[in-house]
Amino acid sequence: MAKVPVQFTLNGEEKAEFVDSGATLLKVVRDKLGDTSPKSGCNQGTCGACSVLVDGELRLSCLTLAETCEGAHIVTTGGLAKDGVLHPLQRAFMDEFAAQCGFCTPGMIMAAKALLDRTPDPSRDEVVEALSGNICRCTGYEPIIRAVLTAARANSQNAA
Amino acid sequence: MKLAKSYFADQRKDDLKELGQGLQRSDVPGHVTGKTSYFADRHFPGMLYLKMVRSPHDHARIRKIDTSEAEKHPGVARVIxxxxxxxxxxxxxxxxQVGPEDEQVLAEDKVRWKGEAVVAVLADSQRAAEEAAxxxxxxxxxxxxxxDIEEALKPGAPLVNEYHGQNYYMYDSGASRKVRFGDVEKGFAEADHILEQTYFSSPIEQAPTETTGCIVTPDGNDRFTCYTNTQAMFFTLDNTSIILQMPGHKLHMVGGTVGGGFGGKVDVTVEPIAILAAKLTGRPVSFIYSRHEEMQISSPRAAEKIVLKDGVMNDGRIVARQVWGYTDAGAYSRHSPYGAQKGAAHYPGPYTIPNVWVDTWCVYTNRTPSSAMRGFxxxxxxxxxxxxxxxxxRLIGMDPLEFRFINAYRDGDMKAHRQETTGAALIECMQEASRLADWPVAEKYLQMSSYKGS
Amino acid sequence: MAIRRGRGVAAINYPTGMNLGGDPSQALVHSTPTGNFMVTLSSVDLGQGLKQVMAQICAETIGVKTEQVIIDTADTDTGPHCMGTFASRGTHRIGNAVIQAAQEARQVMLEVAAEALEVNASDLDTDGEGNIHVKGAPQKSISIFDTALMAHFKLGRSISGRGMFLVPRSYPEVETGAMKPSTCYAHACTVADVDVDDETGEVTVVSVKNVFEIGRALNPKMVEQQLVGGSWMVISHALYETTEPYYPARDHGGSDFNEYLMPGPGDLAETEIVVLERPAADGPYGAKGPGEMCANPQIPALANAIFDAVGVRIDMMPITPERILRALKEQRSA
Incomplete structure (x- = not known):
């Protein structure tokens, strides 16, 4: 299969790879770069478990071709903690008991981060809207919504 | 959530130190950082991808299987x-000891449901495997x-599964699991009213976010390590050992955190064929259900048909209950003979009824085999x-909650399956629900207790 | 045409563990040289938090802090047999096996400490803070750290224990069905409030008020996770979910999350939960299985509430807007 060169940053680190033409960003990040925090729940863009940020935009990495990410800055949940300190969203997901099996959690956190990056103090409705592309089968969503609102409050208190 | 500590306080010593505490889960830091390891978070050099060729028909005889073109497809390592x-x-x-053996790992002469596995194709990429398949x-x-359950039970219906010889599971008690308690006909004769109703359900998928799958590596010493999201490690190991006629000590199952199960990962459907493929090719093998396979191929919660016939008195007492329960097992048993008989003991419900008659059936049809799911x-x-x-x-003009108090089981009551009730707490749950939901009931019901002789 | 409010109730009981028993689980416990404890299992954590609750059970039994307990599980090369994680058996069956193993390990630990303190093991107790002391004389004590070191390097003893829990299999009597399906039962009662749009058949679950009796809430936060998630799942069962919407016809089966319907974060019912605790005689510290029992009474409570709202009975699950509309149409033409 034809190989295509691609360079991007993953959680701030420069990466340069030859990838199969047509390979998804999900497969490249997981299998070639070893960051398994994005999950494959459907490979068809219906579950949100593979969500990542590409240049700050929420993207389904299972529907994104790696070769289209040339020069992009990619962020995953695996790269969110800095110097061993958890991101407020990660802390809030723990405090609110918002993860059970944990499989949807990295994607949920990405969806929530995309929201908070642009709307630091969201309403409940805005949180619901932001999470509506992500499937969770364990929690019943309520703890996840609460965690995102908690993280937003923690952010605004830190900023104040 | 609120803990209502006033109920049953006399039966509890609230003196625990580590328990009773809402301690943080030790696995959650891994979940929120994406570091928790799931079976599929592994990638091995030279790994093969398994694609299953499945039956497009509900029921068909296989005349011929031709894999020659698939074998020639670029990237294909093996066809099984x-x-x-x-x-x-x-x-x-x-x-x-719940037999008979009734299901094919890969279909030989017949397929009995749309989606049944027939041929496994292994290639060095998922894409090549799918093209070759x-x-x-x-x-x-x-x-x-x-x-259809009713069609299946009619005389002369096509036979779904020859290993059973009829379209229902044969228990030691016959065509159904039976519960007989008291005299149900006498109960109906005495009843002020009789109500017979039929209820149905459709199959329900467990729908975990992580699909069923495994990754197998040959260890080089004639052992195989299988990274799997099964809900039952040794159940999978021992069944694989039987299917592959491979001593159990050659098999090593490794689980981890599973991305949701809900009963959907109790069947043994991917590991035996993936381990066989690793053995035949000497290479690592990945067999992971697609989302479509998870939703339509993996076994769902069974559809059921339930007929309930009750005799009730004007004062609210249920004096007779007769039940016919039918579980649609699909084409093969899996866990359905177990699930169907679980219902037999359950059917009287949490009520004390003097005359009970239950028959539960496990019925075979040409559909996706059903199996375990949360509470089946x-x-x-x-x-x-x-x-x-x-x-x-409503038939006797009584408040639905008060009606349940009248019939609620209490410690010491004899259940239809002839176990004396112990540890009952239905009455207290209903009392708390009455308070929580502001659903008024007469004071005498709020004074009741599940304790014996109360 | 209007939105009509209705209310329904349902009450249930639920057996803990595999029906009719016969489902063993084993556990092994041993201490490290510095007095941490390893619990070895082959049980699978599906996300419900099995590892955490087993660590707490082991810690409670031995008398140490939960963070000192490590759970090694889901590996058939190292872990002893477990029948599996299903049938609300995890906490009950595996928990009992862990207790038995931990009690044996604790006994050896106390014997070693007794030798160090020159007293009888039966005179010793743990303080839950990492020390073993003489009952009634807390100043006469030795740390578990030092006890483990002594066991390993001086006495050559293994602070360890084996646990096995098996509810003997019950075989139903053929003619009468006399049998023992379970040793303990959880209980629940749900009151549901719904709004039904009698023009579209759409149901909005306004609230579910759930009362659950689960023996003992060993970790109340994790119990809450199960109960909230289970209540959501079964509301989904009642109103949305099926792989074959026109069963027994096989058409229109959903094969992805676009087609297979479930309530999303914008469709949640207000959910209240109250937990009662009547300890089970054979439960680990009284616990029963909470995982499945919590996902049952909501279905009939909703069906009954829908009847209360619009006067039609939908006796086939799921209770879809289409079925409600057809029933309303039939009701109006009757």
């Missing part, structure tokens, strides 16, 4: 058919299918039972 499976006909509960040619002679054998039964309770209360 029933001929490669040492013990091709199995059933998972054989380990606890499309080149497998199978010549089918389509047979009449039975898709009970959940649909509760739907039927508790809707029936509402209808009975």
């Amino acid at each position: 058919t029933h001929k490669d499976v040492p013990h091709n006909v199995y059933t998972i509960l054989i380990l606890i 499309a080149k497998v040619k199978i010549d089918y002679e389509v047979l009449p299918a039975v898709l 054998g009970v959940t649909i039964a509760d739907f039927a039972l508790e809707v029936q309770m509402d209808k009975l209360a």
